[in-house]
Amino acid sequence: MSARWEVVIGLEIHTQLATRSKIFSGASTAYGAEPNTQACLVDLGYPGVLPVVNKSVVRMAASFGLAVNATVARRSVFARKNYFYPDLPKGYQISQYELPIVERGELFIDREDGSQKRIGITRAHLEEDAGKSIHEGLDGFTGIDLNRAGTPLLEIVSEPDLRSAREAVAYMRKIHTIVRYLGISDGNMQEGSFRCDANVSVRPKGDERLGTRTELKNLNSFRFVEKAINFEIERQIDLLEDGGEVVQETRLYDADKDETRSMRSKEEANDYRYFPDPDLLPVEIDDSFINAVQASLPELPDAKTRRFVDEFGLRAEDAGILTVSRQLADYFEAACAATAAPAQLVANWILGDLSAALNKEALDVDHSRVTAPMLASLVERIHDNTISGKIAKAVFDGLWAGEGSVDEIIESRGLKQITDASAIESIVAEVIANNPSQAEEYRAGKTKLLGYFVGQVMQATGGKANPGQVNAILKQKLDS
Amino acid sequence: MSTDSLHTQTLAELKAGLENRDFSAVELAEALLARIDAHDATLNALLTVTAEQALDAARQADDRIANGEARALEGLPIVHKDIFCTRGVRTTCGSRMLDGFVSPYDATVVSRLADAGTIMLGKANMDEFAMGSSNETSYYGPVHNPWNPACSPGGSSGGSAAAVAGRLAPAATGTDTGGSIRQPAALTNTVGLKPTYGRVSRYGMIAFASSLDQAGVITRSVEDAALLLGGMAGFDERDSTSIDHPVPDYFSALEEDLSGLRVGVVRQHFDAGLEEHTGAAVREALDLLKTKGAELVDVDLPNIDLSVPTYYVVAPAECSSNLSRFDGVRFGHRADDAEDLLDLYCKSRGEGFGAEVKRRILTGTYVLSAGYYDAYYLKAQQVRALIAEDFREAFANVDVIAGPTTPTPAFELGAKTDDPITMYLNDIYTIGANLAGLPALSVPCGFVGGLPVGLHLVGGHFAEQTLLNVAYSYQRDTDWHHRCPEAYA
Numbered sequence: 023m024s025a026r027w028e029v030v031i032g033l034e035i036h037t038q039l040a041t042r043s044k045i046f047s048g049a050s051t052a053y054g055a056e057p058n059t060q061a062c063l064v065d066l067g068y069p070g071v072l073p074v075v076n077k078s079v080v081r082m083a084a085s086f087g088l089a090v091n092a093t094v095a096r097r098s099v100f101a102r103k104n105y106f107y108p109d110l111p112k113g114y115q116i117s118q119y120e121l122p123i124v125e126r127g128e129l130f131i132d133r134e135d136g137s138q139k140r141i142g143i144t145r146a147h148l149e150e151d152a153g154k155s156i157h158e159g160l161d162g163f164t165g166i167d168l169n170r171a172g173t174p175l176l177e178i179v180s181e182p183d184l185r186s187a188r189e190a191v192a193y194m195r196k197i198h199t200i201v202r203y204l205g206i207s208d209g210n211m212q213e214g215s216f217r218c219d220a221n222v223s224v225r226p227k228g229d230e231r232l233g234t235r236t237e238l239k240n241l242n243s244f245r246f247v248e249k250a251i252n253f254e255i256e257r258q259i260d261l262l263e264d265g266g267e268v269v270q271e272t273r274l275y276d277a278d279k280d281e282t283r284s285m286r287s288k289e290e291a292n293d294y295r296y297f298p299d300p301d302l303l304p305v306e307i308d309d310s311f312i313n314a315v316q317a318s319l320p321e322l323p324d325a326k327t328r329r330f331v332d333e334f335g336l337r338a339e340d341a342g343i344l345t346v347s348r349q350l351a352d353y354f355e356a357a358c359a360a361t362a363a364p365a366q367l368v369a370n371w372i373l374g375d376l377s378a379a380l381n382k383e384a385l386d387v388d389h390s391r392v393t394a395p396m397l398a399s400l401v402e403r404i405h406d407n408t409i410s411g412k413i414a415k416a417v418f419d420g421l422w423a424g425e426g427s428v429d430e431i432i433e434s435r436g437l438k439q440i441t442d443a444s445a446i447e448s449i450v451a452e453v454i455a456n457n458p459s460q461a462e463e464y465r466a467g468k469t470k471l472l473g474y475f476v477g478q479v480m481q482a483t484g485g486k487a488n489p490g491q492v493n494a495i496l497k498q499k500l501d502s
Numbered sequence: 503m504s505t506d507s508l509h510t511q512t513l514a515e516l517k518a519g520l521e522n523r524d525f526s527a528v529e530l531a532e533a534l535l536a537r538i539d540a541h542d543a544t545l546n547a548l549l550t551v552t553a554e555q556a557l558d559a560a561r562q563a564d565d566r567i568a569n570g571e572a573r574a575l576e577g578l579p580i581v582h583k584d585i586f587c588t589r590g591v592r593t594t595c596g597s598r599m600l601d602g603f604v605s606p607y608d609a610t611v612v613s614r615l616a617d618a619g620t621i622m623l624g625k626a627n628m629d630e631f632a633m634g635s636s637n638e639t640s641y642y643g644p645v646h647n648p649w650n651p652a653c654s655p656g657g658s659s660g661g662s663a664a665a666v667a668g669r670l671a672p673a674a675t676g677t678d679t680g681g682s683i684r685q686p687a688a689l690t691n692t693v694g695l696k697p698t699y700g701r702v703s704r705y706g707m708i709a710f711a712s713s714l715d716q717a718g719v720i721t722r723s724v725e726d727a728a729l730l731l732g733g734m735a736g737f738d739e740r741d742s743t744s745i746d747h748p749v750p751d752y753f754s755a756l757e758e759d760l761s762g763l764r765v766g767v768v769r770q771h772f773d774a775g776l777e778e779h780t781g782a783a784v785r786e787a788l789d790l791l792k793t794k795g796a797e798l799v800d801v802d803l804p805n806i807d808l809s810v811p812t813y814y815v816v817a818p819a820e821c822s823s824n825l826s827r828f829d830g831v832r833f834g835h836r837a838d839d840a841e842d843l844l845d846l847y848c849k850s851r852g853e854g855f856g857a858e859v860k861r862r863i864l865t866g867t868y869v870l871s872a873g874y875y876d877a878y879y880l881k882a883q884q885v886r887a888l889i890a891e892d893f894r895e896a897f898a899n900v901d902v903i904a905g906p907t908t909p910t911p912a913f914e915l916g917a918k919t920d921d922p923i924t925m926y927l928n929d930i931y932t933i934g935a936n937l938a939g940l941p942a943l944s945v946p947c948g949f950v951g952g953l954p955v956g957l958h959l960v961g962g963h964f965a966e967q968t969l970l971n972v973a974y975s976y977q978r979d980t981d982w983h984h985r986c987p988e989a990y991a
Contacts, residue, residue, distance in 0.1 A: 063607060067827040069600065069834075070587045070609055070706040072741050102823050103869070106847055115827020164843075166831065206800055293868035297879060300713035302742050 025250035027224045027262075029255050030232055031184035032144075034174050035197055037207045038215035039082045045150050045174035046073030046357035053213045057156070065172040067111030068155060072301050075100075079174045080305055082206035083123045083148050084315045086176060089200050089322055090143050092127025094312055100148070100302045102260050104295040108166050117177075119296040122147035123305060129200070130324065131192040132342065135423050141193050142181030153386065170214075176206070181222065182232070187251035194218055195346075199323050203348045206254045217242045222254045224262065234260070234268040238282055240275050250275035254282050282423070326351055334358065336364035343373060349387045353394045360398035363405035371401055375418050399428040413437050413485050437469045440487045443495065446479070450495050464500050472496060507946055508533040509669040510986070513578050513726040514753075516831030520567060520577045527563035527577030527621065531556045532625055534579050537669050541990065546645050547655075547664040548591050550586050551624040566619070575733050576619030579820045581674045583662050584625040585632055586612050586717075587706040588754045595626040595708045596640040596658075599828045599854030609706020610718050610738045611675055615823075618733035630708040630856045632823065633930040634658050639858040643914050647690060647979065648987040649953050651914040656686030656928075662720045663690040668990040673721040673730050677707060679714045681932025682812050684944035687720050688907035688956025691946045691985060693973065694720050697725045698963050699939030700745035700821040702731075703738030709824040712743075714936040722983055724945065724971045724974040726751035731966065746941030747964055755967055758975045758985055765972075766900035768803050773929055777910040780955045783948030787957040787976065791904070794975055799900050803892040808885050809933045810926055811889035813871050815882035816937070821859075822866025826853060833875035861922065890938040897971060903970055904959050906931055907944040911953035931958055941966045945973040952981070 047064035064071045067113050087094040101119035106470050127143035132383035153168035178197060185188045198216060201207040209216045223235035238254055241247045253275075267297055273282040321329070323345045330341035330351075345351045350372070357368045376397060380390055392400075400417055409417060409432060432438050440446060453475060454461050464471045472493070479492045508530050511519065519525055535553050542548050556579065563577035587593050587605035589612075594600045608616070616622070628638040637645040637660030645660040646655040646670035655664040659676030663686035666674050676683040678696035687694025697719045702717040708713060719730040720775070732753055738744040767788065772781055792798055830836035830850025837849030869878035896903060908928060918925040935942035940960050947957035956978070959970045977983055 049583060066832055068587075068832075069593070069595070069603070069605070069609075069708045069827070072705050072743075074742050076741060104823050104826060106826065106829060108829075108843065111827060111832060113829060114823050170985055196915070262732050293872045294873075295823070295867065295872075297875070300711075300743075301709075 028227045030182045030188050031223045032182040033180045034219045035178040036217050037201050039174040041078050043074050044172035050171050061168035085204050087124035087364035090127035092124045094137050098123040098305045100299045101296045102299045105292045110154045117149035141183045144179045146178040185250045191248050224258045234270050237272045340369045341369050353387050356394035357398040359397050360400040363401040409439050505529045505533045509537045512723045513672045527560040531560040536572040545664050545668050548624040549627050556621050556623050573619035579621045579623045581626045581665050581671045583623050583676050585708050596630040598641040610703035611734045614734050629658035630859050632658040633858050640933040647912050648990050654915050656689040658682040661688045666692045666720050676719050678709050680936050681929035683718045684907050686931045689912040691954035692720050694944045696942050698941045701735050703741040703744045705740040709848045711820040724977050728970045747863050756974045757971045760975050763796040764900040765796045765798050766801035766903040773903035775909050779950040783955050787947040796959050801896040812882045812885045813933045815878050818862040818866030819870050819879050822863045886937045893938045902959050902961050903910045905957035907958035912954050935960045943969040
């Protein structure tokens with residue numbers, strides 16, 4: 023990317039709120055049902071039906087507002103956004119327009135150099151999702167599935183504070199983490215529970231005026247957000263450098279071709295004729311409601327990261343990764359509570375072998391085959407020298423395979439560490455005797471060969487000899 | 503006893519007769535179904551007659567009465583305006599758009615009245631989507647006024663009013679967005695009550711202008727209005743704008759004594775627009791209230807003259823959005839030769855909606871459009887707030903505001919169809935109550951050239967009982983409401 027240009031990005035994130043029923047009806051929000059089996063008359067927009075606000079969405083939106091240090095409006099208003107589309111049953115979407123429930127928030131993302139950057143959150147508002155049009159396999163007809171119609175969404179709009187695709191992804195990940203911490207969204211991107219549109223423009227560095235922006239739609243993974251924005255930045259810069267102009271338009275990201283293409287221009291844009299929905303009263307909330315929501319907020323990721331560094335002495339980077347999900351952080355804390363071993367050792371195991379095993383089977387930590395108490399007892403056995411760290415990997419595999427408890431596996435596989443000094447001494451003596459030339463070289467000053475001897479001893483003991491003792495005894499024998 | 507005269511009785515009389523076993527619910531239903539057969543070809547008041555269903559319900563009502571399990575309105579026949587969704591029964595809203603539409607559910611008003619024991623005889627004709635003041639915008643043709651078949655019965659609840667005036671049913675439900683219950687009541691010599699906004703659930707009532715629509719009743723006596731309102735009023739969790747406020751026993755609480763009642767009279771309501779003889783009838787009615795102990799007080803509603811233009815911004819704005827769901831995709835009329843999506847929308851809506859509905863959708867779309875919203879919609883909402891404030895101040899000094907319901911008696915069918923503005927001015931006295939969400943009632947107060955006119959009473963929020971009492975007291979001393987069009991005696 024040319025150093026002459028500055029990129030300006032703002033994101034609109036649609037996060038589906040984790041309610042059991044829809045925002046304005048009692049129909050279920052469960053994903054994956056047969057088309058049109060989870061759409062009641064209200065969702066279908068039948069004549070005469072009326073919306074009733076699901077109260078839990080108000081609490082969820084307020085908790086998000088408080089979590090990002092925003093103003094939670096004491097009075098917010100649902101408005102109708104009018105346009106015709108087959109998957110929009112009423113011919114209008116109920117959303118919030120002039121008076122959203124959340125305004126003026128902020129969060130901080132980590133820069134590559136470890137410093138933090140503040141990203142403003144303009145607003146977050148409640149709205150209903152539309153249904154889905156289905157074109158495949160219908161012989162030229164379009165099918166409509168209204169199961170998703172009326173699903174509650176919180177649309178979170180950032181300030182144009184983001185300066186690169188990387189920052190945009192960091193911001194999106196942070197929002198993703200926060201909504202899952204709050205338990206207000208499952209954040210499932212495959213199922214469309216968390217998706218984003220990006221407004222992208224570029225301007226010559228130093229310019230105050232914003233360049234013409236395009237809006238990128240259909241960004242349903244972190245990877246696509248990054249790729250789509252980077253493609254779009256390059257496209258815009260190429261255009262401008264060739265003396266062209268960026269056209270204000272909506273562009274669709276095509277993941278297969280890794281490109282964005284024009285969907286509709288500003289001229290074709292709808293006049294949505296927003297006006298307050300007369301079927302719904304303004305949402306009015308008072309201080310006691312806000313206080314109750316505030317009191318129910320969980321510890322949020324930034325605070326948890328700081329605490330993991332302060333309280334557990336973790337490396338900041340590790341603390342950051344462990345707190346990406348509340349479940350992982352809880353796992354870490356539960357494991358730490360069950361062992362006297364250093365927390366960093368626990369963290370290393372979680373971020374290393376456990377994460378690898380979970381990834382391999384695409385499991386989340388709540389469904390881990392190795393539970394926090396199991397991991398704790400494994401780390402405990404390393405800490406008390408029953409097994410070495412290397413042997414522990416084999417025990418971990420045994421745990422994952424369901425072979426029993428840590429101690430049972432150590433016992434049944436015969437993995438207990440050899441800490442009997444005399445036993446180690448005799449093996450050491452044997453190894454030195456079998457490697458006379460190396461012993462001579464060592465004694466002549468090539469002390470690096472100690473590692474070779476350690477390896478030989480460990481091999482001879484099947485890795486079970488206590489490495490510290492092996493080192494000490496080897497040195498003693500070789501130096502004597 | 504003979505069932506020949508059952509159609510002339512009021513709800514209250516019929517209720518007593520059923521309780522006394524003077525006649526059965528089946529006999530009553532049969533008698534009225536026969537009336538409908540005999541007379542509705544002329545009136546065109548009903549769009550659907552649910553004879554079989556009515557007789558089934560009547561048989562059940564008779565069983566309940568026999569078992570001593572009669573409910574408050576057991577066995578009493580009514581008709582529902584065809585704006586109310588009725589499960590398993592065609593619900594057209596007077597529009598080609600819903601010509602074949604059978605609702606899968608009951609409106610709250612319908613289910614509450616059914617649960618109270620009423621029996622639905624059929625669905626009443628109406629202006630298309632309740633947009634009209636003469637019943638001439640109905641896809642199914644105009645309703646004729648029983649007092650003169652060349653005249654309109656008013657609208658939009660014209661079918662309900664004509665059915666009650668023509669003695670096809672003792673009572674009917676209606677809806678009132680700008681006068682749609684009260685104006686036809688005045689023009690047919692019936693009682694029309696529009697309750698406080700939020701008093702009756704709007705769930706299942708096909709929306710015209712959501713912030714103005716309110717369901718109410720058309721009956722021949724004030725007692726019947728009290729009886730029927732009691733069966734349908736009350737909070738409904740399915741309507742966020744319905745209000746959780748206790749429902750009194752309106753009927754038992756009826757009270758004749760008017761002493762100390764302060765009746766406000768609005769000067770503007772007696773201006774040049776009011777036809778002379780209609781004005782005289784209304785003044786006479788006011789005098790009677792005075793002789794019964796009420797005090798007449800001049801009140802000023804400084805912004806009331808703006809109510810018609812305000813209404814014709816707010817109501818079309820809301821209707822333009824409310825009617826978007828009629829797109830030919832899921833229900834209702836769908837053009838069969840559409841080439842693509844846009845064509846499907848344009849043709850289905852172009853064919854399904856009539857001229858007046860289209861006029862209002864266009865007006866509403868215009869006033870909500872970018873660049874016009876502030877000048878029209880927002881301004882209208884500000885004026886609306888002023889009008890509501892005027893009423894609030896007035897009700898600090900008076901108990902009710904009284905005046906004419908309409909500027910003239912019934913007009914001839916076709917007389918105003920080419921001039922929407924003149925048609926709109928028919929609601930000049932009634933629209934204010936809708937804009938302010940206030941309860942209002944029209945009670946028969948005389949005849950001009952053989953055609954009935956009405957006295958209009960407006961009350962403060964939830965003052966239905968006061969309105970009913972004033973009208974009840976008035977009816978105790980007058981016999982206008984006993985008069986019946988000759989051909990329908």
